Amino acid sequence: MATLPFSSTHGLLEQVRQCLQRRLALPVRAWAASQPEAQVWQIGAAVRLLATPAGPGPVPPSPPAADYPPLLVYDHVPQALGAQLRARGTSYADAAGNAWLQHLELLAGAPASEPALAVSSPAWHVQLLRLLFQLVLTPALAASAIPRLAASTQLPVAVVRQLLRSLAAQGFWHPEAPLGVSPLLLPAPARYWLAHYASTLRRRLNGQRYRSRCPTPVADWAQRGLPAECLWSGEAAAHLLLGCPAPPTSLTLYSQLPRPQLVQQLDLVPSPKGAIEILNAFAPATCFAPTDPRCVPPLLVYADLLTSEHPPHQVLAQALHARYLSNLLA
The missing domain is CATH 1.10.10 (Arc Repressor Mutant, subunit A)
Known part of the structure; x- marks a missing residue:
């Protein structure tokens, strides 16, 4: 392993330490180690590693036994070198933000003895x-x-x-x-x-049904402009995504707008059997990268169609799956 000048070594360790700290959103503290040019890094509450600078060239030999597991620190780890290090089970980090650390507990900043958290509520x-x-x-x-x-x-x-x-x-x-x-x-x-x-x-999205205050046919709704932050799902979106010529018979709409404001803008009134269903959007608008800018993603359209017992909706769901979701849900 090539030896770096002390000043370069210190600068590289500090650069990679700060980069790793940003990537993990955990404190990475450093102090001197007994080995020359190395540092002991504590990541989070419990993980301690021996951070050792590694120069360019072939994969260095395994370091001698130390008090802490080794972490090789590079200026840059090319893809081939990273594959070799991972195959050997050697942790590494570089100044470009690449890293491989065999410590699940870093995800939560908890000791390794703590069992993985299950979703319990x-x-x-x-x-x-x-x-x-x-x-x-x-x-x-x-x-x-x-x-x-x-x-x-x-x-x-x-x-x-x-x-x-x-x-x-x-x-x-x-x-x-x-x-x-x-x-x-x-x-x-x-x-x-x-x-x-x-x-x-879905049960927590304040789903409610409405009808138009005016006798506007449902078929006309799918073609009308919607307020910002509003997207079609369900049957209306499936028709748009699949290019179905027939008008939808029901409408599902996701919106981040306050419900009273939206209902007023669309001139709707509550109706338990209304053809228009509105739900609160559960993700930022930027998440809904549109296949069609008027619709939520096909996965959500498909999920909404599956909640319906209306046979034509199941047919639409199958067609949507075949066109957009066969790889994702393989």
Whole structure:
């Protein structure tokens, strides 16, 4: 292993330490080690590693036995070198943000002896489904640092850490995947989300039925402009996504607008048997990367169709699955 000048070594260790701290959203504290040029890094509450600078060239030999597991620190780890290090079970980190750490507990900042957190309450299950929906739609998001993942999903950082541990415990998440590579193990999470959406998350979205105050035909609604933050789902969205010429007979709408404001804008009145169903959006608008800018993603359209006992809706669900979801739900 090439020897770096002390000043370069210290600068590299500090640069990588700060980068790792940002990526994990956990404190990474450093102090001198007995080995020359190395440092002891404590990540979170309990994980301690011997951070040792590694120069360019072939994979260095295994370091001698030390008080702490080794962490090789590089300026940059090319893909081939990273594969060799992972195959050998050697943790590493670099100044470009690439890292591979074999410590599941870093997801929650808890000691390794603590059992993985399971989702034990309906509220936690709702949060899990909210997070999982966005990860399934955008798997690359799973490779993000935890603060960015929390910001994207509008969930607290501590909640995201605990939910990731739950996903790992259920086999949906590969906790030892390199940072920068999606650790989400599809397609099982997508099927899990679909199986639990209607019974857990949808029930908490204040779903209510309405009718138009004026005798406007339902067929005309799917073509009208909607207020910002409003998207079609269910039968109306399926018709738009599949290019069905027949008008829908029912409408499902997701909105982030306050319900009184939306009802007033659309001139609706409550009606238990009304053809218009409105639900609160459960994810940020930026999450709904549109296949069609008027509709929620096909996965959510499909889930809403499955909640209906109307036979034509089941036919639409099958067609939607064939066109958009066969790979995701394989």
